[in-house]
Amino acid sequence: MLEVLNKQIVLASRPVGEPTAENFRLVEVPLASPTEGELQLQTLYLSLDPYMRGRMSAAKSYAQPVPIGGVMEGGAVSRVLASRNPSFTVGDIVQGRTGWQTHPISNGSNLERVDPKLAPISTALGVLGMPGMTAYTGLLNIGQPKPGETLVVAAATGPVGSLVGQIGRLKGCRVVGIAGGADKVAYMRDELGFDVALDHRAPDFAAQLAGACPDGIDIYFENVGGHVWEAVFPLLNNFARVPVCGLIAHYNEDGPQPGPDRLPMTMRAVLSKRLTFRGFIVTDFAAQAADFRRDVGAWLKSGAIKYREDVVHGLEKAPEAFIGLLKGRNFGKLVVKVAD
Template sequence: MSSSTQAQRIVLAARPQGEPTATDFRLETVQLPAPAAGQLLLKTLYLSLDPYMRGRMNDAKSYMPPVGLGQTMVGEVVAEVVESQLAGYAAGDLVLAHSGWVSHALSDGQGVRKIDPDTAPIETRLGVLGMPGFTAYAGLREIGKPRAGETVVVAAASGPVGSLVGQLAQRSGARAVGIAGGTRKCAYVKDVLGFDVVIDHHAEDFADQLATACPDGIDVYFENVGGPIWHAVFPLLNPFARVPVCGLVADYNGSAAVSDGLSVAGLMRGILSKSITVRGFINYDLDYCFGDFLKEVGPAIKQGEIEHLEDIVDGLENAPATFMGMLKGKNFGKVLVRVGERR
């Protein structure tokens, strides 16, 4: 093994003002030393791109610290162990790690978890069997709590979280109404995922279509988007409705318009008068569900009972453009960057 490894990484070059641009990122080449005692040398195979990363680019207080200028962009990866100086790991092992936007990384093993490639395709560990899938499962089970006959609405329904929310809702006996953008995504949600109804949020009469699709109101709204979709959903929420708040991608670039139709007072009044539960959550808040998630969703995927879709782009250098496109809804499925090949 050579004494050092040439690696590439993408760092945060500038903090975005509104939508990120290419100049907010920088591709660098660095030399990594051979792993010392207690370390692993990891080679990234797949990098997951997720909306939460946009928030980490801001210098603002949140549930996690911001990425520093000049620091590697954060992210979860599937990686191969190239060299191990850490007990319990050997060259060739496949792992999940939080290495970020890199081709190679050194790790002390913290936050690293082995995965078995024989149980499921490795790319699913970053999607339907990873953080997005668990987010859907835990948020719906612990906060949404759908019951048979109820109506569950989810935005970004063709994405890695929303697509599983709707399928799990149906498995609980509820009715799934999906919201997606564009003819192709809507067709996928209806024809492949099997949602009961799907509505294109680009439609001029979107709010009217949503009301028609939910004649008995909405019992669970899984919030991934915010913005105008939330304004259309809120009046339709039934008494004792549950709203797991997973993400607000429409607002991540700081460009959301202030609406006169739903003031803070109006929002709070509606929550109070209808006894609505609105709970924000981060997936690791509900880690105690992870074992149940794997036991339920893993076999269902293997048996073909749950559909999933990955949107894979090749090359670490293409991560920034792919990420910016994802924030605009240009992706179709779980967004991954294939960074390297398994040996």
């Protein structure tokens, strides 16, 4: 073994509102030895994703929360250091939900091999991983894009939103991307090739969005909520589809927020415009994993789609990077490089 300790980031306390550094704790525990059927892994890259904020809360959700003192939930790409499992050999590169730690033990049941020849191995956590499949399945199954339609996507430089917009363009949609900051607007316009790129921080953002969608919005891929949703809502066309993937603007709220009751107005529009709203979790479409890998892998290889990564170095940097993610500080898929 290269190290004598397994470094872990555990949940020290449940956040109230925005997470802070005090909600996390770095611990070091002796390396466990794999028993029959198990593997000793070395984490190479750790994925940081907005859904992890929900795992820090004890509120009822679609998945169990991380217990106090438990290793933070997360997907990772790892190298097999030792194997007592006949399905894996030393040196294999694998990905799975092994958490925020340097040397996890796994029974192999939820691991998948990563082909280092296909693309950089970190892409197994982004464009060729869970975020990529979220974009692919959410847009195609719920958004159902058609040539000539207007697709608006929030958080459009993130790993999900950027792929949603690019797939929308491949399907013939007119794509309006929304993100925060001039550098992200330039990236959407100049690198991703979106038809319109908007900064949600602009004081006249709602007016800009209305001007960018003169024929209304047919598909809105929801990653954010908040004031972006408020600007989008009145522009939805009859029969518009809204895949609800995330609501990052609301993840740190610790109770009902002040303001008018918008439910009657919302439901009236759902009825009169015959709107389709559907929340989804990527595992809802697990049966489409092979289709996703085939299509997105081919688009990536041909250069039809692009991706961007935001890499921080060292497991100890994960809490700070995650807190920044919830504030929109990342630019691209956020990963932690844990080891070479």
